[in-house]
Amino acid sequence: MSLVLDIAWTHVRSRARQTLVAVAGVATGVGFSIMMAALMEGSQDDFMRQLIDALPHIAISDERRQAPHQPAEEVYAATKIYGLTPEERRRGIKNPLAIMAAIESWVPGAIAPSVKTQAILRYAGRDVGASVLGIDPHREPKVSALPKQMRQGTLASLFRASNAIILGSRLAEKIGARVGASITVQTGEGVQISAQVVGLFHSGVRQVDEATAYVLVKTGQVLARQTGLVNELRLRVADAMAAREIAGRIERETGYKAVSWQEAHEDLLSAFTIRNVIMFTVVGAILLVASFGTYNIISTITHEKARDIAIMKSLGLPEATVRRIFVLEAVLIGLLGGLLGWMLGYLLCLGLGSVEIKSPFMDATRLPIAWSPLHYAIAAAVAVASSVAAGYFPARKAARVHPVEIIRGAT
Amino acid sequence: MSALIEARRVTRILPGVVPTTLVHDIDLAIGDNEFLAITGPSGSGKSSLLYLLGLLDLPTEGEVLVRGTATARMDEEERAFTRLSGLGFVFQFHFLLPEFTALENVMLPMRALGRLAEPAMRQRSRDLLASFGLEDHVDKRPDQLSGGQRQRVAVARALANEPPVILADEPTGSLDSKSSEQVFEILRDLVDARGKTVVAVTHDLELAARMDRRVQLVDGAIVADERNPVPAVGRS
Ligand SMILES: Nc1ncnc2c1ncn2[C@@H]1O[C@H](COP(=O)(O)OP(=O)(O)OP(=O)(O)O)[C@@H](O)[C@H]1O
Numbered sequence: 001m002s003l004v005l006d007i008a009w010t011h012v013r014s015r016a017r018q019t020l021v022a023v024a025g026v027a028t029g030v031g032f033s034i035m036m037a038a039l040m041e042g043s044q045d046d047f048m049r050q051l052i053d054a055l056p057h058i059a060i061s062d063e064r065r066q067a068p069h070q071p072a073e074e075v076y077a078a079t080k081i082y083g084l085t086p087e088e089r090r091r092g093i094k095n096p097l098a099i100m101a102a103i104e105s106w107v108p109g110a111i112a113p114s115v116k117t118q119a120i121l122r123y124a125g126r127d128v129g130a131s132v133l134g135i136d137p138h139r140e141p142k143v144s145a146l147p148k149q150m151r152q153g154t155l156a157s158l159f160r161a162s163n164a165i166i167l168g169s170r171l172a173e174k175i176g177a178r179v180g181a182s183i184t185v186q187t188g189e190g191v192q193i194s195a196q197v198v199g200l201f202h203s204g205v206r207q208v209d210e211a212t213a214y215v216l217v218k219t220g221q222v223l224a225r226q227t228g229l230v231n232e233l234r235l236r237v238a239d240a241m242a243a244r245e246i247a248g249r250i251e252r253e254t255g256y257k258a259v260s261w262q263e264a265h266e267d268l269l270s271a272f273t274i275r276n277v278i279m280f281t282v283v284g285a286i287l288l289v290a291s292f293g294t295y296n297i298i299s300t301i302t303h304e305k306a307r308d309i310a311i312m313k314s315l316g317l318p319e320a321t322v323r324r325i326f327v328l329e330a331v332l333i334g335l336l337g338g339l340l341g342w343m344l345g346y347l348l349c350l351g352l353g354s355v356e357i358k359s360p361f362m363d364a365t366r367l368p369i370a371w372s373p374l375h376y377a378i379a380a381a382v383a384v385a386s387s388v389a390a391g392y393f394p395a396r397k398a399a400r401v402h403p404v405e406i407i408r409g410a411t
Numbered sequence: 412m413s414a415l416i417e418a419r420r421v422t423r424i425l426p427g428v429v430p431t432t433l434v435h436d437i438d439l440a441i442g443d444n445e446f447l448a449i450t451g452p453s454g455s456g457k458s459s460l461l462y463l464l465g466l467l468d469l470p471t472e473g474e475v476l477v478r479g480t481a482t483a484r485m486d487e488e489e490r491a492f493t494r495l496s497g498l499g500f501v502f503q504f505h506f507l508l509p510e511f512t513a514l515e516n517v518m519l520p521m522r523a524l525g526r527l528a529e530p531a532m533r534q535r536s537r538d539l540l541a542s543f544g545l546e547d548h549v550d551k552r553p554d555q556l557s558g559g560q561r562q563r564v565a566v567a568r569a570l571a572n573e574p575p576v577i578l579a580d581e582p583t584g585s586l587d588s589k590s591s592e593q594v595f596e597i598l599r600d601l602v603d604a605r606g607k608t609v610v611a612v613t614h615d616l617e618l619a620a621r622m623d624r625r626v627q628l629v630d631g632a633i634v635a636d637e638r639n640p641v642p643a644v645g646r647s
């Protein structure tokens with residue numbers, strides 16, 4: 001063992017209780033930092049996963065980002081158009097099959113059409129407003145989690161009756177309809193049909209479960225009075241992170257507005273950035289506070305060991321060597337604290353991961369915990385680095401002492 | 412051949428509201444194989460002079476030379492290295508590291524210098540301690556040793572890196588007469604058998620009389636410097 005390590009270890013070991021307090025401080029800091037990072041990243045990952053899983057990666061809608069160009073504008077540079085009343089455009093994406101085929105030819109992933117209308121569902125004298133979505137039961141499973149959310153019936157049940165409808169679980173409760181019931185669907189377009197309930201789904205998100213119903217595309221088109229058109233094409237791409245680029249290309253090629261999930265949830269994603277800034281600040285503060293304990297013990301040791309320092313320096317040990325002894329003691333505390341902190345962090349994560357959370361808006365879930373070696377590495381590295389910084393200043397001060405001053409005083 | 416340690420017009424004044432003169436105008440040359448006593452009344456500056464000769468303190472004026480090399484302009488690092496490799500110290504109070512055994516204390520300067528391999532250091536430390544009659548105490552910590560034993564460990568540590576000179580500040584001051592005699596015999600032997608130079612501060616005039624040369628200080632200045640007549644062959 002090297003001389004410096006030997007002396008440092010002896011000092012630390014012979015002050016077991018004080019050292020333990022400092023180590024416990026660092027360990028607590030590291031442990032809670034790891035827990036906090038795991039929880040924050042876990043909830044973020046979980047949220048993203050839900051976003052990516054539950055929602056389409058790209059939604060192509062019949063809107064356009066800019067007002068259509070007028071022929072005059074294209075010919076004359078000086079044209080300015082005011083108060084234009086554009087030609088009334090029929091809503092919807094034309095030729096959905098051709099567009100789907102074109103997109104499928106280059107996008108790795110799946111695509112499904114939908115027609116959306118607002119409607120009043122009526123049963124046993126109760127009226128409830130809901131979004132009625134026309135979907136394709138063959139394509140739908142590839143882009144959404146709906147098949148997994150079916151409580152009764154399957155998507156294919158939509159083919160069973162002529163006007164079949166699948167209701168959200170809470171929606172069905174609200175109007176008191178069960179599978180097999182025949183309900184009335186009335187839209188703002190003035191269309192009214194009677195539909196047979198063939199299934200129920202439960203997504204776990206209250207707003208969805210109490211205000212959504214699914215029918216076949218064909219039925220949806222009848223309800224929306226737009227035969228042959230769809231409102232939306234939803235894409236699920238193999239690489240969710242590439243959605244933004246793919247959406248841009250689709251928009252250029254088709255002219256329809258294509259919104260990636262990132263764009264749709266930009267506000268959320270920037271909220272995550274803010275959350276992370278807050279997290280790093282708090283974690284940094286925790287570790288900083290932990291390093292105060294290290295500073296405390298190192299300066300205590302250097303005071304208690306003033307005589308030993310004088311002995312070593314009078315024998316001719318270089319200043320750098322003496323300084324290194326105390327910095328190394330800080331490193332030892334940092335390392336020990338880091339190791340214990342890893343264990344503590346791991347146990348805290350295990351503990352938190354097993355807690356069940358119940359909320360009225362969501363089904364019971366466990367706290368999402370991200371297991372990342374990076375958290376452990378960063379927390380320990382910061383702990384050791386701040387310990388070194390905390391130990392350096394008392395160590396430097398101690399090593400600078402002129403031995404003769406202490407030796408004179410000792411006589 | 413240049414003197415082992417030489418002080419040239421050395422003055423040391425402690426700065427302060429009332430500056431204290433510790434020693435002034437010291438001229439002293441110490442050669443090889445000398446056994447020198449520094450005597451004088453309490454507060455006359457004996458310890459102060461020893462610290463200056465041992466490069467622990469810096470003169471305000473004048474120069475201390477080690478083997479002809481001026482030391483005033485050395486940086487702290489070089490002075491530390493000179494102490495480590497060429498000067499051995501024994502203080503009035505034992506000044507051993509309390510958490511280390513006698514053996515480890517003796518090994519400390521060797522490990523800091525790093526010239527020997529670990530087993531060689533261990534062996535040399537054992538031999539040194541054994542030569543001072545401490546073979547049964549190598550693994551004891553200072554608090555498990557008597558005052559005399561501690562002081563002998565301190566002498567062994569001062570010899571660790573084979574310095575040509577040992578500077579001892581009242582090495583027997585805190586010991587009873589038996590231990591005191593033991594330590595004195597060891598120092599005597601270092602001069603006679605190992606050819607070292609020993610400079611020892613003492614206020615015990617009887618001990619001083621048994622040494623080869625006596626330098627007397629009064630109020631920070633040398634008032635007498637006398638040598639025994641050369642007794643036998645081999646002494647210069
Ligand atoms: N830190 C200090 N501040 C002020 N004066 C000091 C200091 N250290 C020593 N002195 C003074 O310097 C003078 C010389 O002190 P030194 O310790 O060298 O004497 P000494 O001859 O070794 O005495 P003793 O035999 O008692 O050990 C003394 O008068 C002492 O009072």
Ligand SMILES: [Mg+2]
Pocket residue numbers: 411457458459580
């Ligand atoms: Mg003294």
